[in-house]
Amino acid sequence: MKSAIIRPLLVAATLAGSFGLYSLTTKPTVAPDADNAGLKLPAGFGALVVAETGGRARHITVTPQGTIFVKLSRLKDGKGVLMLRDNGSGKATVVSGFGNYGGTGLYSNKEYLYASSDEEVFRYKLNAKGEVTNPAQPEKIVTGLINRGQHETKSITLDKEGNIYVNIGAYANTCQVKDRQKGSLGRPNCPILDSAGGIWQFRADKLNQTYGTGTRYATGLRNVVGLDWNAQANQLYVMQHGRDQLADNFPELYTTKQSAELPAECLYALKKGDNAGWPYMYYDPQQRKKMVCPEYGGDGKKEADAKYLDPAAAYPAHTAPNALLFYTGTMFPEKYRNGAFIAFHGSWNRAPEPQKGYYVVFQPFKDGKPSGDWEVFADNFAGTPEKAAAGRPDHKPCGLAQGLDGSLYVTDDKAGTVYRIVYAKK
Known part of the structure; x- marks a missing residue:
């Protein structure tokens, strides 16, 4: 006995x-690395390097069985999805790869791994160990999505009702007649919005869907790379990449400093039919107002139509939010429960002002809505403040995933590092 x-x-x-x-x-x-993998973290937290993938690691997921998958933006040794196995110490080894396409989107549940190229969305059946059973023959969930070489990545997430949400980024900065050209005005009734610049909803269990069988769930979103379903609010949240080049396109209306600080990168809480206003407006974080874009008659003072969706929260301009994750684990202290982590890839176009980003922030939530100011959670991916300011970081955070134990995984799509953040306070 x-x-x-x-x-x-x-x-x-x-x-x-x-x-x-x-x-x-x-x-x-x-156990965290002795130097916390080079990261700066709040007291009580530690970090370790899980693996070096050698590829441009974009989004990451940990299956309910504990298997780690990483999506690569470009193929490495002919593979676009990597499977990693924990070796028992928190570190992991790349044990296999599959998928003959690059891209960003990745999501898993108990039964399937979902991954996207820049034109299609696939699913792979998982076995009891969380391993893919059909690596060479994935099922095509969605096909024929627009890819015109700008904002082409197709980020994905699922709700609890079997729907899959796909970002289809706008293949333009602000829908100008001549894209990114000085003084060029916006195209009336922007035709891009018919097939891009929004979130499309499809069924996760139906094969070979197209625009015709999907639903345009929300529109007026220039490009969304980070998105997640907020289970507490039962609602889709997304992080938009705001527009560029206000001063470049309209120097008579905006200074270079204004162009560096405008517009905000915005968090949106979406419902079916919502319109976030791209390309007709942007959000000014200083004035805390929605403003008409200069391509459509704005001058930095004219407010946009109230019909456009207000952001749920706003963050520094041009910092490129590439992942959004609602934290539901129990490893981290209570303040983090049901709040959002956001990975900011970092800016490239704030000159002559210093570049910003290259960090993971935490946004507190209460009752399913943002509550209180955001804070930098994990910093120094760039290596030094000087490298960050110059826009020459060592690492660029891109993907986020929650481990089975409640730890936080972070990918880097410059050097290919996978990090893991744990709460180590005794």
Whole structure:
């Protein structure tokens, strides 16, 4: 009788150790690197380098079985999706790869891994170990999406009702007659919005869907790379990449400093049919107002139509939010529960002002809505403040995922590093 009791305990302890989870005494078995992987974190947190993929690591997911998958923007050794296996210490090894396409989007649940190219969305069946069973023959969920070489990545997420949401970015800055050209005005009734510049909804269990079988869920979004379903609010949240080049296109209306600080990168809470206003407006974080874009008759003072959706929160301009994750784990302190982590890839077009970003921030939420000021959570991906200001970072955070133990995974699409952040306070 005694051995029958002890054996399950030993098995549980072994499993906890092999997956880098909690031991029977609930203490984390994952040890941070001595230098916290070079990151600056709040007190009590630590970080480690999980793996070096050698590719441009975009979005990341951890399956309910504990398997780690990473999407690469470009093929590495002919593969666009990597599978990593935890070696028991919190570190991981790339054990296989599949998918003959690059891209960004990645999502998993217990039964399927979903991944996107820049034109299609696929799903792969998972076995009981969280391994893909059909790596060479994925099922095509969505096909024929627009890719014109600008804002072409197709980020994805699912709700709890079996719907998959796909970003289709606008292949333009502000829908000008001549894209990104000085003084060029906006095209009336922007035709791009018919097939891009928004979020499309499809069924996750239906094959070979197209624009004709999908639903344009929300429009007026220039480009969304980070999106996630907020289970507490039962609502889709997205991070928009705001427009560029106000001063370049209309120097008589905007200074270079204004152009560096406008517009905000915005978090939107979406419902079906919402219109966030691109390309007709932008959000000014200083005035806290929606402003008419100069391509459509704005002058930096004229407010936009109230019909356009207000942002749920706003962040510094041009910092490129590339991942959004609602935290539901229990490893981190209570303040983080149901709040949002956002990975900012970093700016390239704030000159002559210093470049910004290259960090992961935390946005507090309460009752399913943003509540309180955001804060920088993980910093120094760039290596030094000087490298960040110059726009020459060592690493650029891109993807976020929650581990089974409640740790936070962060990818880097410059050097290909995968990080893991744990709460290590005793």
